[in-house]
Amino acid sequence: MRVIPIAADSGACDEGTGEVPKLDLPLARREFLKGSGILMGTIAIGSPLAALAPSPVWAVELKVLTKAEGDALMKMGRTLYPHKRLADAVYALLAKDLDAKAAGDAATATLLRDGIAALNSAAGGNFARANDKKRLEIVKAIEGQPFFATVRGQCVTSLYDNDMAYATFGYPGSAWEKGGYITRGFQDLKWLPAPPLEASPKPWFG
């Protein structure tokens, strides 16, 4: 699959929220989309990502899974790790990463397809369209099974180890190129009194 990462010019870091102005939004050019499934969406206006991305449209191409299967995995990700603020584009990364594993390993492909089929069956047809409560029930019922473990395990890196998640949760990532935090708020907390100097001496500035 092709993913064209978007790297916006890095501007000043927002000290208040710690957001990072750098994104790896998976934007695939339509003319190259040849996979069996294509996940697409737009970033909500007002999301911390919207102001940073060159385009509000994102797309992810799947190699072996269908769009419906990709949608089910995205919804399962949202059921396992529900974050109102986290864009669908991030949950699409989960589908993308699982699809890549399935493309490289037939046993994983079968595990995922069968697992998704079971989700749909438990939902009476379409897991992705079931309501939150129903989806939670269905996922809870398969906790600990290999399909559950594969998807949940993948969530840990797919959902939380990317620039969109960093921006959403307010984690700025790499600090070295910005000179660390010695002059950028490492002790700016004001809602508690500062410790005395014998416990916490002043920083050295030569």
Next chain:
Amino acid sequence: MAKFDMGDDSVVVIIGSGAGGGTLANELCQKGIKVVVLEAGGVQSSASFINDEWKSFVQLAWLDPRTTSGSWRVAKDFSGLPAWICKTVGGTTTHWAGASLRLQEHEFKVKTTYGDIPGANLMDWPVTLKELEPWYAKAEDKMGVTRTNGIPGLPGNNNFKVMYSGATKLGYKDVHTGNMAINSQPRDGRGRCMQLGFCFQGCKSGAKWSTLYTEIPKAEATGNLDLRPQSHVTRIEHNEAGKVTGVVYFDKDGKEQRQKARVVCVAGNSIETPRLLLLSASNLFKDGLANSSGQVGRNYMRHMTGSVYAAFKNPVHMYRGTTMAGIIRDEAHHDTKRGFAGGYEMETLSLGIPFMAAFLNPGGWGEDFSWWMDRYTNLAGMWLVGEDMPRETNRVTLNTNVKDKWGSPVPNVHFDDHDNDIAMRNHAFKQGERVYQAAGAIRTFRTPPYPSTHNLGTCRMGASAKDSVCNAYGQTHDIPNLFISDGSQFTTGGAENPTLTIVTLAIRQADHIARQMSARAL
């Protein structure tokens, strides 16, 4: 850098280049002794370190296959990763947080102090704090430990402010920004801490002491060091007289090499060190080298650990600045009124978003897990680290069912928490939560142990060859020219982060080896 011949049997071979091996190498080289360091990992530098948790983990961590067993939670959560230690020049001194505390006097004589504790293989160290004090002083000077040698403490970050506020409200007195081997001001050719917040990922500013850019280049400058990275030792060889004669290793091209040696020092951390002695079993030493006591691989300790994270109404941004930014020492003493023997330290800790997802509650999911991640900027965190009980049954063995890429059986790490460890952890969790509640936490969370960073005790030192592997200098009882030069030597664990003591023992061991070599006793 020197290049010594494979057949040169006058060299000291050191296996490993971390706190023990790297320090020992420099100390010996400074005394004019020829040293070959064989390091399994490659060379990184402050320039190549990465401010990215997973990328750095792949760059630095020891990821060769290992297996686990026992009832400890790590075996369930991280079955193939019992320890979070490094395979790189500089070893785990690239990853360590920098906390440099001396062990307490009673921690060198726990058998005498604690008495018999069922299920614990307690023993007094064959050395006292008093004997080690001058060596500790040398180590603190070498490493530039704050609050020693006139070096100011580090400035505390937001995470420390929260800890300090809660701790002092609770009545704790011994609370400060710690004794850290991180420059609070320029020293020894290295700059001061830039408060990067990536101490665990290799210090890109070089403010944190690591053998990679202190001991090793100093040793190289003497012309007495031959450092060979990407050299994985698989066997230590010996002669008919029972003296070690050299080591077999695979070089960076995967070619088998044989380096002769006058003395061999093993500093591969407490999993690989006993594994190598066990892998070197022969007709003469059927149970492995230096194992007449049967204690090689036993008494594996990993410190009682756990973490408490707390959410606040207001932002903390704990990721800004030194990872281990401050300490509470009030629970470090021994007082059985708390329901356990030994003590523990409380030290701030922070994780980035990627590692928070992996370690906050391994296996966890759902609304509750998301609640914590959603409040990332408003979290504070601390690590709890205390003395755990040595047990003969907690041990590193060879798992002959699984082989590494060199065809050697992988180490299996078996661990069961002792009741004392569990009682201490519960006490520490409760006190950690109380600290944060006193600072105004809206919720607190008990995070289970991470993979072990403090691996200790698997070749313990002791007074008698009957029940220990090496003497007070790390010299094995069975083979006089074979030394243990890392945390494997620890008779018991103490409550403190072990690196300072490992460095202290290495400086003292170098002195002992040099004296024995000039006396021709080696």
